[in-house]
Amino acid sequence: MTDNYPVEHAVAASMADGSANTGIIPFGTGSELLSRDRLDAFTHTRLWKNPCGFAARFNYLALRYNQPLYSWVEQEFGLSRVEFVVIYSLALMDGVTASEIASSTAFPKNTLSRAVNRLAKLGYIGRSTQAMDRRMQYLSLTPFGQAIYDAALPRFVAFEQEMLAPLSLVEQETLNALMAKVMLAMFAEDTKDDSEGDHERHPALVKHGA
Amino acid sequence: MTDNYPVEHAVAASMADGSANTGIIPFGTGSELLSRDRLDAFTHTRLWKNPCGFAARFNYLALRYNQPLYSWVEQEFGLSRVEFVVIYSLALMDGVTASEIASSTAFPKNTLSRAVNRLAKLGYIGRSTQAMDRRMQYLSLTPFGQAIYDAALPRFVAFEQEMLAPLSLVEQETLNALMAKVMLAMFAEDTKDDSEGDHERHPALVKHGA
DNA sequence: AAAAATTAGTTCCACAAGGAATTGACTACC
DNA sequence: GGTAGTCAATTCCTTGTGGAACTAATTTTT
Numbered sequence: 518m519t520d521n522y523p524v525e526h527a528v529a530a531s532m533a534d535g536s537a538n539t540g541i542i543p544f545g546t547g548s549e550l551l552s553r554d555r556l557d558a559f560t561h562t563r564l565w566k567n568p569c570g571f572a573a574r575f576n577y578l579a580l581r582y583n584q585p586l587y588s589w590v591e592q593e594f595g596l597s598r599v600e601f602v603v604i605y606s607l608a609l610m611d612g613v614t615a616s617e618i619a620s621s622t623a624f625p626k627n628t629l630s631r632a633v634n635r636l637a638k639l640g641y642i643g644r645s646t647q648a649m650d651r652r653m654q655y656l657s658l659t660p661f662g663q664a665i666y667d668a669a670l671p672r673f674v675a676f677e678q679e680m681l682a683p684l685s686l687v688e689q690e691t692l693n694a695l696m697a698k699v700m701l702a703m704f705a706e707d708t709k710d711d712s713e714g715d716h717e718r719h720p721a722l723v724k725h726g727a
Numbered sequence: 728m729t730d731n732y733p734v735e736h737a738v739a740a741s742m743a744d745g746s747a748n749t750g751i752i753p754f755g756t757g758s759e760l761l762s763r764d765r766l767d768a769f770t771h772t773r774l775w776k777n778p779c780g781f782a783a784r785f786n787y788l789a790l791r792y793n794q795p796l797y798s799w800v801e802q803e804f805g806l807s808r809v810e811f812v813v814i815y816s817l818a819l820m821d822g823v824t825a826s827e828i829a830s831s832t833a834f835p836k837n838t839l840s841r842a843v844n845r846l847a848k849l850g851y852i853g854r855s856t857q858a859m860d861r862r863m864q865y866l867s868l869t870p871f872g873q874a875i876y877d878a879a880l881p882r883f884v885a886f887e888q889e890m891l892a893p894l895s896l897v898e899q900e901t902l903n904a905l906m907a908k909v910m911l912a913m914f915a916e917d918t919k920d921d922s923e924g925d926h927e928r929h930p931a932l933v934k935h936g937a
Numbered sequence: 938a939a940a941a942a943t944t945a946g947t948t949c950c951a952c953a954a955g956g957a958a959t960t961g962a963c964t965a966c967c
Numbered sequence: 968g969g970t971a972g973t974c975a976a977t978t979c980c981t982t983g984t985g986g987a988a989c990t991a992a993t994t995t996t997t
Contacts, residue, residue, distance in 0.1 A: 562820045566819065568880060568883070569880075569887045577910065617766050620766050623790055627954085651963085651975095680909060681909065692902065693781060696781075696788065699890060700774065700787065825945075835985050836946075836947095837946085839946090840946055840948090843946090861991085
């Protein structure tokens with residue numbers, strides 16, 4: 518299924534000699550490879566001939582999903598990615614605080630502080646502190662903020678569906694279930710690690726690394 | 728399977744009234760929700776009660792994979808993410824050029840230029856131009872660069888396997904196949920769009936957005 | 938064959954990101 | 968019940984990012 522790509526194999530074969538150290542590259546002797554082909558060949562190698570191919574692939578998926586959507590948000594609403602993430606988060610769960618969004622999404626909290634300030638100044642969100650703990654401020658969407666979410670959401674949903682369209686509904690469910698299985702194991706790992714936690718970074722992150 | 732999470736439901740239920748506009752949040756009346764529970768509840772909502780849940784989930788996976796690994800690379804080798812991506816790319820396919828990496832990975836080309844310059848200065852990569860087209864410089868790993876890759880790769884592979892460990896081999900294959908199906912459709916879309924291309928951004932990107 | 942357009946890489950510059958220290962509010966300890 | 972430790976949010980400041988303009992090499996157009 519992934520082998521309908523003769524160009525890349527030719528390239529790989531043509532580089533199987535010791536050209537790496539000499540700096541002499543066996544390209545260009547003939548111009549049989551256009552630059553577009555070279556690019557495709559490299560992308561193909563990155564995604565399919567990669568010892569961490571799985572990681573490369575879902576990175577690629579995430580990139581291909583986010584990049585167009587967030588650049589559209591930027592143009593359409595003048596909001597940065599973090600800023601829109603705040604709006605989106607509040608639409609999902611009203612009353613969440615800045616540091617909760619920070620911890621959950623791994624944006625640094627000062628970045629979030631700026632985003633929250635700007636959104637509040639623009640009138641898209643409101644803050645409210647409560648007597649019980651006056652440190653944290655519960656955020657909520659104003660009607661203006663809600664309107665932005667309402668205007669943006671359809672495109673996000675449509676794009677996701679467009680991406681998943683090549684899969685049948687059963688396949689989509691399978692994909693979701695498998696990803697869920699991976700993620701639930703991650704969560705289990707997280708809570709297990711808490712008993713011996715040392716680091717002081719994002720609670721939702723790190724854990725495995727260093 | 729995803730419903731063993733009573734806290735989140737309680738939260739959602741307690742916010743089903745019109746508190747968004749008033750700014751009054753129904754928390755804090757009792758302290759039954761610890762902040763950790765709130766965070767987990769929000770993360771849970773983000774991932775499972777999200778109209779773009781699939782996107783949210785693979786974004787989360789990508790984040791959870793990249794963040795620890797690249798911060799380890801930073802500490803261990805003093806290389807930024809882009810810089811390591813260059814090394815990794817050359818290990819995968821020697822002789823690739825800076826702009827090919829840029830197009831394929833969606834890093835801006837000036838960022839890549841800087842990364843390449845630094846790596847060359849550090850002696851990790853070599854450049855070579857060819858008479859045929861003296862604009863582009865073919866990059867290749869030096870033994871030092873290769874050594875870094877060799878030192879880093881096992882951790883990347885191990886971490887990927889650790890992540891996939893909760894799945895059986897068959898499940899891993901299924902997951903890969905489904906993701907492959909999605910991505911191949913993307914590629915097909917890309918080449919199809921070329922016949923009417925207008926935009927001038929990364930050729931491997933955009934397309935769907937704006 | 939000269940002029941216009943395209944492409945690889947670099948440089949410039951304004952701005953945003955994020956680490957680290959700070960303030961204000963709360964909690965735990967002894 | 969006072970002091971040390973923690974936590975949410977902000978501010979400071981350095982660095983890196985990435986858009987845009989630029990140079991040099993090559994291709995295409997007419």
